[in-house]
Amino acid sequence: MQEFYLGVDVGSVSTNIVLMDKDNNIVSKKYLRTQGRPINILQKGLKEIKNEINNFEIKGVGTTGSGRHLANIILGADIVKNEITSHAVAAINYVPNVRTVLEIGGQDSKIIVLKDGIVTDFAMNTVCAAGTGSFLDRQASRLGIAIQDFGALALKAKNPVRIAGRCAVFAESDMIHKQQLGHNQEDIVRGLCQALVRNYLNNIGKGKDILAPIVFQGGVAANKGIKEAFVEALDTEIYVPKHHEVMGAIGAAILAKEEIKEKRTTSFKGIDIAENEYNVKGFECNDCSNMCEVIEIYSDGKVIARYSDKCGKWTNSLNSENQKLA
Amino acid sequence: MKLTFPHMGNTFISAKALMEDLGNEVITPPKCSKKTLEIGTKYSPETICLPLKINIGNYIESIEKGADTILITGSCGPCRFGFYSLVEQEILRDLGYDVEIITLDPPDGKPMELVKRIMKAANTKNLYKIVKNIVRGAKVLQAADELTDLANKIRPVAINGVEVDIIMDAFHSMIELVYGVDETLELIEDTKLKIGKVKTDEKKVPLKIGIVGEIYTIIEPFANLYVERKLGHLGVHIDKSLTPSKWVKHHLLPGPFGSKEEKEKWEAAKPYLSTLVGGHGRETIGSSVLYAKANYDGIIQILPLTCMPEIVAESILPTIQNDYNIPIMTLIVDEMTGEAGYLTRLEAFVDLLHRKKEEKNIAGVLPRS
Incomplete structure (x- = not known):
């Protein structure tokens, strides 16, 4: 029987679940939209994993994300950790000497500064969601572009348009104005990417030393346009891990593995809770x-x-x- | 005359006792709640800082309970707080409330006017009686702040920290039922004994965090989303750079050369900020330096959105963070009552401090017993 660790990240936009083996390899990952129904989606994810893989045992469970306490109630977690620590732990797993983690998710974005594998400083966006995934989602649908194509389109641009990135409302009206002037779509999309990065660095990255190696993770890291804009703005290489969208869950799984070393037995209520009402x-x-x-x-x-x-x-x-x- | 005042941490405890001893009828505003905030936000200018909104909520809730006179302190205006009494008077008048506001500050530097106002609020012209009672009132404030400190000290090391919260909640609801300085002091002493009896775990070694920033958001638990409780339950012993009793020492009872503690803060702030920037901006810098020198594990700055003096201080704090190698986090509070994001930051900050402390201990740079 194979032994795995379960990491769960219940966020406002997505619920991510990973199954990790003892060597930190990802055996299965689920990236599901939370849609305001975290419990059902969590159960759905577990069901899918159960159907995919036969004959395995969960040795430990870690939860993170804004719904971490809820997930703990449902699952019986061995460790409940905040997103910052989880993301940092996961980034260290892929790039051990990482100095900066840029993370942009659906509703929040954060920066984590590390030294010698220890978090020394961090910041999260406060009241504004301008620099996050939801904002990109909304603008993509306004432009009639699938969010998956957004990044590739941005890379085609030759003359990016300058768009005000300070506030989502201003950015939107600015963008509409530029559309009306007749700028082509890829230039506008590229401009949006730059605006988002500018906003991120001015707001979240304010006063922080952004040193290489830099890891970029979170759902938005899939967007090549944003990654390029970061490379341009910071003038350095940026590493996007393979499982960038589920890094929080990976961190939770790693933390669970460490916890189990001391605790020995898991509090997990069993995979069958997927069937509970x-x-x-x-x-x-x-x-x-x-x-x-x-x-x-x-x-x-x-x-x-x-x-x-x-x-x-x-x-x-x-x-x-x-x-x-x- | 039915007196009331805004909530500001422990001040209501001593203001109530003091005014009752002077023979006034006192209406304590209901504990700050979502309703208070809702009322305050509805009638305040949108861009004003959070304390004014909560003040307005307090006043209206007190007026509904029958209050007709509001007693507040002024500050002769090194920040927007200086305009509070006037703006608040206008807002209440526009809403049609017929109340009088007595502001305790000397307008245009006329000390006699202040004395007149105190006589009015105290309902007596007997200066000896007034001074005697103010001293007694200051004693209550001191005791109440000591009680809060004790609760903050025991909470992180208690086996079940919630017990401390239950005792403190009971204390706050009992305040309504006692009358005057003597009964209030007795209640405070009783509560101290109760907290002393909470079982603690000697193995727990709390982290130490200094709280700096804007005074209202530091001392009014409702405004800072009960940061001291949250940190306490995370195993942190906090020290507040500003408390109501310290404020009284700074402003009402300074010695011949001003408050010693305030002078120390100014001196510590000097290399970074050598002048007044309004509010407590300079004190925030000074306190941060002092906490760093006293080997605290971390510092948290709390300010209401748009607070100019604290924004100035915020931009200087990263330099102190580097110079003294002490983590500093800034929390901005406004009308939000959602606590998840707030708690995440606190948890992550505490995690960071724990890891840092472990490192230090391993390296033997700073061994702690």
């Missing part, structure tokens, strides 16, 4: 003016988790119930 119910607690929207997750009619209450009253009541049962 989960229901999510929410209610508004009216005990104080915070009016928290408390979320409850039921599995087969039993509450397995409750969260999102500021005071912790509901979360804790569940814990004490569990303790009493045990």
Whole structure:
């Protein structure tokens, strides 16, 4: 029987799952759209993996991403880690002496600065999504281009158009204006790539020393146009790992492997949870003016988790119930 | 006269006790909540900094409970806070609320005017009585800040840190039920004893993080999304560079040559920033240097979006980060109540500090017991 580690990254736009062997080789990877239904998509991914590969055992599970705690509740993870650490760990796995990780995902983007394999500084975008994948997605569909062709088209451009990249709203109106002037599509697309990179470096990369070797990962790293724009702006080589879109999940799997070395046995609830029925119910607690929207997750009619209450009253009541049962 | 005041960390505890002892009827604004923020955002200028929005929410909620006089401190204006009382007065008047705002600052540098205003708020002309009570009020503030510090110290080493939160929440709801300085002090002492009884794990060695930045967002837990609790549960002992009791020492009861601590901060800031840039910009730089020198593991700067003095400080912090090899992270707070992204940053920062500390220990550069 083969032994694998499972890494899960539940993000706002995509849910990524990887199956990794003990030598950190990726056996299977799933890149699925979260579509606001993280639990179902997670189950769907597990089902696909189960059908693809026979006769294997999960030795450890790691979760990351903004939905990491939810994934932990469903899966029973051995380690729950934030995205920054997971992405850094994965990048080190491919480029051990990496100094800078550029990561652009669907709704957030980050920069991670490392030295000797240790994170020394990082930044994430704050309130603005201008420099992220969702923005590119939207502009591609406005231009009538499939997002997969976006990068290749950008590379064909000879005279990139300058587009304001500071804010998604301004960029969009600027782009429409340039279209109306009659600029051709590849020049506009290239201009958009440059605008996004400019925005990223000015916002996220502000005040950071961006030193080589540089690793570029996240869903947007698939876009050759953006990669080229980074190479142009930073005037250095940029490495895009093969599994760039699931690096968070790979990091989680590696961390799970390390955790298991000490912990020995996994808390994983088993691959069959893909068949379980989960229901999510929410209610508004009216005990104080915070009016928290408390979320409850039921599995087969039993509450397995409750969260999102500021005071912790509901979360804790569940814990004490569990303790009493045990 | 039914007095109220805005929330600002622990200040309401002492302001309430002090004003009650002076024989005023006090209306404590309800604890800051999403509703407070909603009201405040609705009636405030869109681009103003977060504290004013929460202030307005506090006032309106207090007025609904019957308050007719608002007591606030001014700062004679080294940042937008200097305009707060006037802007807030205008907003409330436009909304048709007939309330009086008493601002405790000397307009045009006229100290007598300040004394007159204090007499009005205190509801007495007996100066001896006023001074005596202010000293007692400062004592409550000191005790309340000590209690917060104690909670922040125990939380990261407690076996179950949530116990500390439960005690502190109970304390905050009990404040409504006590009257005057003596009862309040008694309640604080009781709570300290309770927190002292929380079981701790001696094996836990907390990281130390210094919190710097804009004063309101540092000391009002609602504004900074309860950063001290979150960090506490992540095993971090925090120290705040500014607290209400420090503010009182700086501004109300300075010695003949000003506050010693403030002077130290200015001195430490000198190589980077030698002049006033408004607000607490210079203190942020100075405190960061002092934390770095005191071997703290990291520093977090907190500011409300658009806070100019802190933006100036933010641009200087990377130099301090390099000079002293201490990680510094900036968190900007605004109207958001979604906490996931905020928590991710805190977790990642704490991870970073742990790894750095391990490295240091291995290298033997900075052995810690």
